[in-house]
Amino acid sequence: MIRFYQLKRTWGLPNLCHSCCKTETYLRMAELPYEVNATLPPMAPKGKLPYIVDGSARMGDSRFIVRYLKKTYGDHLDQQLSTAQIGAGRAMQRLLEEHLYWVTMFTRWEWTRENWETNKTAIFSGIPVLIRDVAAYHTRRGIRKQLWGHGTRRHKPEEIFELGFEDIDAASNFLENKPYLLGETPTSFDATGYGFLVNTLACPIESPVKDYALTKKNLVDYVNRMQTRYYPDLVAA
Numbered sequence: 001m002i003r004f005y006q007l008k009r010t011w012g013l014p015n016l017c018h019s020c021c022k023t024e025t026y027l028r029m030a031e032l033p034y035e036v037n038a039t040l041p042p043m044a045p046k047g048k049l050p051y052i053v054d055g056s057a058r059m060g061d062s063r064f065i066v067r068y069l070k071k072t073y074g075d076h077l078d079q080q081l082s083t084a085q086i087g088a089g090r091a092m093q094r095l096l097e098e099h100l101y102w103v104t105m106f107t108r109w110e111w112t113r114e115n116w117e118t119n120k121t122a123i124f125s126g127i128p129v130l131i132r133d134v135a136a137y138h139t140r141r142g143i144r145k146q147l148w149g150h151g152t153r154r155h156k157p158e159e160i161f162e163l164g165f166e167d168i169d170a171a172s173n174f175l176e177n178k179p180y181l182l183g184e185t186p187t188s189f190d191a192t193g194y195g196f197l198v199n200t201l202a203c204p205i206e207s208p209v210k211d212y213a214l215t216k217k218n219l220v221d222y223v224n225r226m227q228t229r230y231y232p233d234l235v236a237a
């Protein structure tokens with residue numbers, strides 16, 4: 001049985017960690033049996049969640065995990081895709097994972113005191129009181145450094161949101177009126193689509209980017225479609 005490590009469930013989402021949500025969604029899409037363990041990033045092999053343990057294999061990073069799972073257990077989700085479709089799916093995956101992600105991280109860790117309090121409570125509430133604030137302070141400092149290194153935090157909030165709007169437009173225009181990112185049937189790219197979009201438009205972190213995403217009916221319907229199909233145990237987004 002695959003042991004899957006991620007942050008604890010909260011906010012009525014599979015996970016507030018985008019990549020954890022993506023990976024659990026992939027496990028469900030691929031119909032692989034797994035058990036969930038809640039943990040924190042310092043326990044992970046690369047210091048970031050998620051990670052898995054499967055027999056003697058222990059690995060972090062959702063991209064390598066999905067690649068390993070496909071290789072080890074087969075890949076019935078992406079078999080029919082053309083190379084052009086895989087290229088387009090990969091480009092959308094990178095946009096969501098490597099750009100929109102940082103916009104949402106800015107809203108959670110930096111932008112507005114209320115958002116930070118909501119984020120802090122969700123992540124650190126299980127930690128003993130004495131070390132909770134210290135852990136939150138140090139983690140926040142680390143994430144703010146990452147946001148600076150990536151470049152996002154060097155912009156004004158309104159500039160960051162403009163870039164986020166462009167990502168949302170791109171995702172909405174890419175999806176058009178298809179049920180899934182690449183057509184009529186779900187593919188592994190939808191694990192990313194759901195994991196990152198649900199964490200933008202259906203989490204209790206308020207921002208102009210969330211508000212903008214909620215005006216895109218096809219994205220809202222998509223997130224609900226994925227959630228209904230793969231998380232019948234959770235309420236609708």
Ligand SMILES: N[C@@H](CCC(=O)N[C@@H](CS)C(=O)NCC(=O)O)C(=O)O
Nearest residue numbers: 017018019041048049050061062063
């Ligand atoms: N590329 C990684 C990203 C994972 C990631 O950024 N995880 C975050 C939680 S959403 C984390 O563990 N951050 C802790 C840190 O940066 O210290 C993946 O796809 O798994």
